[in-house]
Amino acid sequence: MPEHAVEANFDGLVGPTHNYAGLSWGNVASRSNVHAQSNPREAALQGLAKMKRLADRGYVQGILPPHERPHLPTLRRLGFSGPDAAVLATVAGQAPELLAAVSSASAMWTANAATVSPSADTADHRVHFTPANLSAKFHRSIEPAVTGRALKAIFGDEAYFAHHPALPSVSQFGDEGAANHTRLCGSYGDPGVELFVYGQVAFNEDAPAPCRFPARQTLEASRAVARLHGLSDRHAVFAQQNPDAIDAGVFHNDVIAVGNGNTLFYHELAFLDEARVLADIRNRLTGTELIPVRVGSDDVPLADAVASYLFNSQLLASDTGMLLAVPGECREIPSVSAYLDRLVASGGPISAVEVFDVKQSMRNGGGPACLRLRVVLQPDELAAMHRGVLLTDALYQRLTTWVEAHYRDRLSQDDLADPLLLDEVRAALDELTGILGLGSIYDFQLGAG
Numbered sequence: 001m002p003e004h005a006v007e008a009n010f011d012g013l014v015g016p017t018h019n020y021a022g023l024s025w026g027n028v029a030s031r032s033n034v035h036a037q038s039n040p041r042e043a044a045l046q047g048l049a050k051m052k053r054l055a056d057r058g059y060v061q062g063i064l065p066p067h068e069r070p071h072l073p074t075l076r077r078l079g080f081s082g083p084d085a086a087v088l089a090t091v092a093g094q095a096p097e098l099l100a101a102v103s104s105a106s107a108m109w110t111a112n113a114a115t116v117s118p119s120a121d122t123a124d125h126r127v128h129f130t131p132a133n134l135s136a137k138f139h140r141s142i143e144p145a146v147t148g149r150a151l152k153a154i155f156g157d158e159a160y161f162a163h164h165p166a167l168p169s170v171s172q173f174g175d176e177g178a179a180n181h182t183r184l185c186g187s188y189g190d191p192g193v194e195l196f197v198y199g200q201v202a203f204n205e206d207a208p209a210p211c212r213f214p215a216r217q218t219l220e221a222s223r224a225v226a227r228l229h230g231l232s233d234r235h236a237v238f239a240q241q242n243p244d245a246i247d248a249g250v251f252h253n254d255v256i257a258v259g260n261g262n263t264l265f266y267h268e269l270a271f272l273d274e275a276r277v278l279a280d281i282r283n284r285l286t287g288t289e290l291i292p293v294r295v296g297s298d299d300v301p302l303a304d305a306v307a308s309y310l311f312n313s314q315l316l317a318s319d320t321g322m323l324l325a326v327p328g329e330c331r332e333i334p335s336v337s338a339y340l341d342r343l344v345a346s347g348g349p350i351s352a353v354e355v356f357d358v359k360q361s362m363r364n365g366g367g368p369a370c371l372r373l374r375v376v377l378q379p380d381e382l383a384a385m386h387r388g389v390l391l392t393d394a395l396y397q398r399l400t401t402w403v404e405a406h407y408r409d410r411l412s413q414d415d416l417a418d419p420l421l422l423d424e425v426r427a428a429l430d431e432l433t434g435i436l437g438l439g440s441i442y443d444f445q446l447g448a449g
């Protein structure tokens with residue numbers, strides 16, 4: 001057990017219905033791969049390989065389970081009735097767009113699962129969790145209930161962990177979780193500054209806002225989460241995302257910025273008022289100096305940042321500086337690849353770059369950082385959590401075998417209506433909650449719907 005606080009990364013295990021349905025207007029990759037054939041097995045194995053490589057390097061690596069999809073309770077709530085197979089057949093004929101939405105494996109992007117505030121920042125010195133309502137997209141708005149159950153099953157001890165319900169699911173409180181939240185600090189166990197980035201002020205129609213694509217996170221949502229978590233002004237900074245960046249396809253802040261420790265790695269077009277953001281962080285950060293690593297458009301044009309997902313990399317502490325875990329696409333785009341070489345040679349805080357192949361996820365707009373939820377834990381909190389979800393060699397082997405036994409290697413939109421797929425998913429997930437020791441977290445296990 002480590003003697004100091006650690007950052008644990010909880011990756012979403014890709015679910016058996018991973019597919020390309022083009023559900024996310026404003027997310028360029030999702031729209032450009034619409035109706036391509038997916039490979040759920042490869043997607044899950046790519047994710048597991050990423051987790052394993054990081055676990056092998058000594059990082060604390062956890063897993064959040066996939067959700068039950070297609071989600072029959074949602075279809076029933078929308079008026080489809082009868083036995084499961086009949087519901088699937090009817091919705092496929094009458095409203096295939098709804099079938100696609102309730103079949104998305106989007107819970108894999110756990111950066112959107114919740115916002116997490118470490119105990120060093122919160123008023124009651126517990127770790128606080130608020131599942132994101134993801135109200136901007138129907139297919140994602142059905143995630144928070146099961147996310148909340150999974151988080152409670154893993155972080156169950158109320159002496160250490162506090163859980164809040166998701167915010168009201170309306171656009172004024174649109175909340176996308178940790179994708180718009182990054183924490184800056186000295187050591188992980190020190191009090192830190194939590195940077196909440198929002199796309200729009202909901203209750204002020206005159207405030208700047210994107211014109212083309214939706215802003216998914218509101219200031220009102222970010223402030224509510226900070227209040228719920230008991231963050232005083234010393235621990236919270238609120239910053240508006242540059243609306244032009246949202247209109248260029250930056251649908252979450254983690255597509256244009258990532259922070260770790262005292263380092264903020266970001267594109268010059270990330271924030272509406274960059275100088276104020278940096279000043280607000282500097283005024284609150286104690287025991288260390290903020291190190292901004294600013295990438296100019298001359299080095300990496302915004303379009304290349306979006307296409308490569310450079311900023312959706314994981315920025316991880318290591319003994320010799322920081323490691324940037326980048327998606328393979330970063331080495332395919334010349335401006336980005338050349339920039340990465342200069343970055344490592346510059347002698348700054350980021351001293352190494354490693355490439356991860358998460359192409360199946362990338363085609364839906366999910367890079368390495370989308371796939372993980374960061375939870376900073378003190379040693380006693382790490383000891384108190386349910387450890388069955390932490391990746392060991394044995395768990396990696398078991399999950400690999402599980403994926404190979406249960407996942408298809410191709411899936412198209414037509415397959416989503418296949419009642420056998422629903423049976424396969426339920427059998428797989430029932431086994432998975434056993435493997436992970438999570439108890440019953442799915443509606444089909446709880447007898448609902």
Ligand SMILES: N=C(N)NCCC[C@H](NC(=O)CCC(=O)O)C(=O)O
Nearest residue numbers: 020021022023024027030111179370
């Ligand atoms: N940046 C972060 N943190 N997460 C990425 C989420 C990608 C996800 N894509 C999707 O939901 C596409 C699904 C589809 O089109 O089939 C989204 O847009 O919400």
